Amino acid sequence: xxxxxxxxxxxxxxxxxxxxxxxxxxxxxxxxxxxxxxxxxxxxxxxxxxxxxxxxxxxxxxxxxxxxxxxxxxxxxxxxxxxxxxxxxxxxxxxxxxxxxxxxxxxxxxxxxxxxxxxxxxxxxxxxxxxxxxxxxxxxxxxxxxxxxxxxxxxxxxxxxxxxxxxxxxxxxxxxxxxxxxxxxxxxxxxxxxxxxxxxxxxxxxxxxxxxxxxxxxxxxxxxxxxxxxxxxxxxxxxxxxxxxxxxxxxxxxxxxxxxxxxxxxxxxxxxxxxxxxxxxxxxxxxxxxxxxxxxxxxxxxxxxxxxxxxxxxxxxxxxxxxxxxxxxxxxxxxxxxxxxxxxxxxxxxxxxxxx
Amino acid sequence: xxxxxxxxxxxxxxxxxxxxxxxxxxxxxxxxxxxxxxxxxxxxxxxxxxxxxxxxxxxxxxxxxxxxxxxxxxxxxxxxxxxxxxxxxxxxxxxxxxxxxxxxxxxxxxxxxxxxxxxxxxxxxxxxxxxxxxxxxxxxxxxxxxxxxxxxxxxxxxxxxxxxxxxxxxxxxxxxxxxxxxxxxxxxxxxxxxxxxxxxxxxxxxxxxxxxxxxxxxxxxxxxxxxxxxxxxxxxxxxxxxxxxxxxxx
Ligand SMILES: Cc1ncc(C[n+]2csc(CCOP(=O)(O)OP(=O)(O)O)c2C)c(N)n1
Ligand code: SF4
Numbered sequence: 001x002x003x004x005x006x007x008x009x010x011x012x013x014x015x016x017x018x019x020x021x022x023x024x025x026x027x028x029x030x031x032x033x034x035x036x037x038x039x040x041x042x043x044x045x046x047x048x049x050x051x052x053x054x055x056x057x058x059x060x061x062x063x064x065x066x067x068x069x070x071x072x073x074x075x076x077x078x079x080x081x082x083x084x085x086x087x088x089x090x091x092x093x094x095x096x097x098x099x100x101x102x103x104x105x106x107x108x109x110x111x112x113x114x115x116x117x118x119x120x121x122x123x124x125x126x127x128x129x130x131x132x133x134x135x136x137x138x139x140x141x142x143x144x145x146x147x148x149x150x151x152x153x154x155x156x157x158x159x160x161x162x163x164x165x166x167x168x169x170x171x172x173x174x175x176x177x178x179x180x181x182x183x184x185x186x187x188x189x190x191x192x193x194x195x196x197x198x199x200x201x202x203x204x205x206x207x208x209x210x211x212x213x214x215x216x217x218x219x220x221x222x223x224x225x226x227x228x229x230x231x232x233x234x235x236x237x238x239x240x241x242x243x244x245x246x247x248x249x250x251x252x253x254x255x256x257x258x259x260x261x262x263x264x265x266x267x268x269x270x271x272x273x274x275x276x277x278x279x280x281x282x283x284x285x286x287x288x289x290x291x292x293x294x295x296x297x298x299x300x301x302x303x304x305x306x307x308x309x310x311x312x313x314x315x316x317x318x319x320x321x322x323x324x325x326x327x328x329x330x331x332x333x334x335x336x337x338x339x340x341x342x343x344x345x346x347x348x349x350x351x352x353x354x355x356x
Numbered sequence: 357x358x359x360x361x362x363x364x365x366x367x368x369x370x371x372x373x374x375x376x377x378x379x380x381x382x383x384x385x386x387x388x389x390x391x392x393x394x395x396x397x398x399x400x401x402x403x404x405x406x407x408x409x410x411x412x413x414x415x416x417x418x419x420x421x422x423x424x425x426x427x428x429x430x431x432x433x434x435x436x437x438x439x440x441x442x443x444x445x446x447x448x449x450x451x452x453x454x455x456x457x458x459x460x461x462x463x464x465x466x467x468x469x470x471x472x473x474x475x476x477x478x479x480x481x482x483x484x485x486x487x488x489x490x491x492x493x494x495x496x497x498x499x500x501x502x503x504x505x506x507x508x509x510x511x512x513x514x515x516x517x518x519x520x521x522x523x524x525x526x527x528x529x530x531x532x533x534x535x536x537x538x539x540x541x542x543x544x545x546x547x548x549x550x551x552x553x554x555x556x557x558x559x560x561x562x563x564x565x566x567x568x569x570x571x572x573x574x575x576x577x578x579x580x581x582x583x584x585x586x587x588x589x590x591x592x593x594x595x596x597x598x599x600x601x602x603x604x605x606x
Contacts, residue, residue: 025435049439051434054461054463057428057460057461058428058434058461058464061425061431061432061435062435064424064425064428064431064435065424065432065436066435066436066438067435068432068435068436069435069436069439069440069443071439073435087425087428091424095423197402197420197421197422197436198440198443199399199402199419199420199440199443199444200398200419200420201399201400202399206417206418206420206421207420207421208420208421208423209421209422209423210422212411212412212423
């Protein structure tokens with residue numbers, strides 16, 4: 001199908017429907033409200049359930065119930081609402097339930113603001129709720145990529161029986177962009193959901209969806225089983241893009257909206273004869289550590305560019321493992337930098353490196 | 357041929373209850389399980405375990421179960437029932453779970469008239485965590501967090517969930533029952549049966565509140581606890597039907 005102009009939030013909703021999402025539970029919050037609004041209108045045609053919950057807490061627990069009943073289910077929210085969902089997300093990770101959670105991030109802490117932000121990076125990549133767990137998290141940079149990863153995310157969630165988060169921001173949510181919602185994406189071979197509570201129908205013993213293991217030895221076994229799953233995910237699901245790496249003097253690490261601004265900065269820099277590469281994480285958990293092995297010897301330093309005061313930089317440092325100097329540039333609170341600000345930051349870092 | 361007069365219900369597994377001696381959680385489990393069996397809905401039942409002393413009742417009820425976060429059982433039940441309307445979905449929740457941390461979830465499940473059955477255990481304390489004050493603790497009642505007795509000026513008067521929910525248009529059926537003597541146990545079973553029949557007919561939200569005992573945290577013997585429930589609890593929490601489907605009203 002050809003590309004059509006669509007608003008980000010609506011295209012995300014349509015992508016979920018195309019992926020076979022059969023239930024949505026959510027609570028209104030800017031800047032993602034067009035997403036549930038679209039589903040309220042179109043979900044019935046797809047034979048699914050749309051319900052506006054009384055809170056994000058309730059919404060995520062409805063997701064827990066529907067997922068436990070074996071159905072493809074999604075919720076969406078923005079930063080303060082995602083904070084409220086953490087209890088349910090932790091329970092879902094513990095009970096090994098799949099779901100797709102869309103987080104159209106805005107500035108914080110607290111009520112913060114409604115403009116684009118990446119200040120929830122740590123909350124997203126460190127689990128967010130209590131316990132030893134992770135959510136798989138995609139941070140796409142434009143609408144086409146967002147739509148594609150949403151469609152894949154339902155498969156990935158089912159494959160690993162784990163929540164998957166899509167971390168975008170209001171810019172992607174609100175902007176009109178040309179998009180093909182029917183673009184082919186890779187499909188996974190999925191196990192049958194034999195664990196789902198469907199009623200025994202007199203055909204099998206009862207099943208139970210649960211995250212409680214009172215015996216510490218059993219809880220340890222469970223945690224180790226989850227850890228092994230997360231190891232597999234780290235091995236198989238890291239996703240990233242490398243841009244302009246050949247002969248680069250410096251590499252910028254940036255994702256989502258920030259990566260788009262960085263692309264413009266890289267062009268401005270190349271006009272001045274300064275070669276800068278972009279390492280763009282598409283998954284922020286698992287963080288694409290593998291990409292750092294592909295950084296060429298010409299590179300003298302790494303600049304982490306973020307829409308926060310510096311969160312991903314910790315993962316950049318872990319992946320870099322002390323090899324190259326790591327610098328930071330960020331704007332936050334919903335402020336987006338001009339490409340020129342990044343150009344200056346790159347020049348400052350390169351200048352500093354020459355004096356070392 | 358001999359006639360079997362008492363038999364373990366198929367609604368319960370072989371697993372031994374984890375409840376303290378004399379705790380009425382056990383009786384209430386049996387009533388729910390018997391009703392599931394008698395209405396022939398065990399095969400389609402999906403129950404929600406709370407956080408509280410009944411947290412492990414997924415091991416007791418002989419049907420599919422989901423364990424929910426503290427107070428969220430009505431939301432979990434909503435998620436299940438909305439995607440599987442042909443199943444029978446019920447929650448089993450204590451008064452810390454339902455009347456404190458989970459008030460939003462229970463009020464809105466009633467408000468939407470979710471077609472689910474809620475079994476509510478009012479034992480006037482937080483049992484599992486060691487007998488702290490609950491929103492249902494009676495005025496003057498001593499608990500570990502109201503060591504001088506509940507003071508209404510500081511903590512308010514205890515909340516009556518049945519009466520509260522009965523004000524919500526979506527609450528199809530609300531009844532409060534007790535299990536302090538055999539006659540009341542029989543009455544309670546009829547209420548549970550009705551609450552499931554209402555769901556089977558698709559009539560909406562059905563809620564049965566049980567006055568229940570916690571002998572351990574009340575510092576009483578099982579018999580004293582039953583007497584205390586009868587004398588003090590029922591005095592403040594009157595038994596009866598607070599709402600029922602129009603066709604059933606006398
Ligand atoms: C979020 C959260 N807060 C607190 C607890 C601790 N907790 C476990 S059981 C319980 C109280 C349960 O009391 P109630 O619902 O009255 O059930 P009972 O044990 O009396 O049957 C509490 C507070 C928890 N598990 N989760
Ligand atoms: S603590 Fe109380 S409510 Fe819990 S099992 Fe014991 S007697 Fe029953």
